[in-house]
Amino acid sequence: MEYYFQFRGRSPGRRAVAESGVQSVDRAIDLLEILTDRGGDAGLSELAATSGLPLPTIHRLMRTLVARGYARQLPSRRYTLGPRVVRLGEAAGRQLGAGTGPHLERIARELGETANLAMLDREMAVYIAQAASTHSMRMFTEVGRRVHCHCTGVGKMILAQLPDEEVSAVAAHTGLPPETDRSITDQTALLAELAAIRERGYAVDDGEQEIGVRCFAVAVPGAPTPTALSVSGPAARVTFDFAEQAVPVLHEVAAEVGRHIGGQED
Structure with missing residues (x-):
């Protein structure tokens, strides 16, 4: 733990x-x-x-x-x-995300929306790579940004990879602060949501981090620490019907990213 x-x-x-x-x-x-x-x-x-x-x-x-x-x-x-810690963290994040660009760009190209790669950094999720959508209205999250796990797609997918007792300890430490009125703020509700995520194989952020934005995320298998890959965009475009096309692509690319991070690519 x-x-x-x-x-x-x-x-x-x-x-x-x-x-x-x-x-x-x-x-x-x-x-x-x-x-x-x-x-x-x-x-x-x-x-x-x-x-x-x-x-x-x-x-x-x-x-x-x-x-x-x-x-x-x-x-x-x-x-x-101090400020030099920030410099180290940014460099480490860039290194972890190095080489994953082509994989994320495939998501942005095939699905038309922004792709993000994030990993667990203690009790927070930190974005380590991104490929932007080509739409003029698109989602943008800077690499290196740290966000609470309970109200983001990547974060909930990361938490779903942990045992419930570790999730409960994280929730107790962070307090589950709400980002919007749709954010989960109750530990029991969070654990129930994570159980559903594990069963269906992907997480959804439905306006929980930012109103009007929807995100679908999957786990990156074989990563050294819990890691998630997501696609996000305006809810009007990133619909639940969109998920039927997006989730299989996310799983396929996540496997590629896992092999890359684990040094198993050909």
Whole structure:
């Protein structure tokens, strides 16, 4: 469970990493992960309580991270993630999505609507690649954008790949904030929706992220972390009849993307 969304402290496996590597680097990464899990903001006492490290050690490591731009210290003396973390994240996202362009372009070409590829980034979904529709009225989501999973097609498809107990922990942490009046805001309703998604093999965002927009999404098999592929556009064009054509194409392309990400392409 901790892999996906929550830092649980230093397990024996993590200690083994520190013992076989560089302990200060391991500890610095722990602190960055704690900051991320706490929404990007934490004080020294919170970092100490979660990491189990002595305050002088934390202070020394955070001072180094601040000097290198990976953390910032606010006027309140609390710490937050720094701008260089954003740069790393953007570069990692581009690398993960690298080479998937032709696959997504096939969706945009055959279905005429925007294709998106997104993966789980702790409790959020992050878009890592896109191919835009050729229509003048089209959907656009910038690569690198992070969105809540419960109110997006890709996000619900990602959650459907997790056990219910992990989904419940994500829901408890994010609080299921509504983006529109159609968003799911109840954990029981979310789990029921995910069960339906698993049964039919695809997810639907019917105006839950943005009114007037509809999205269909499928899982990417073989991806190293839960990943989803979607097609989205104005609800007037992306109808439920449209899904009969779109979903088979999405499944076929998702298999291609999974082989690409897993390094199994010919």
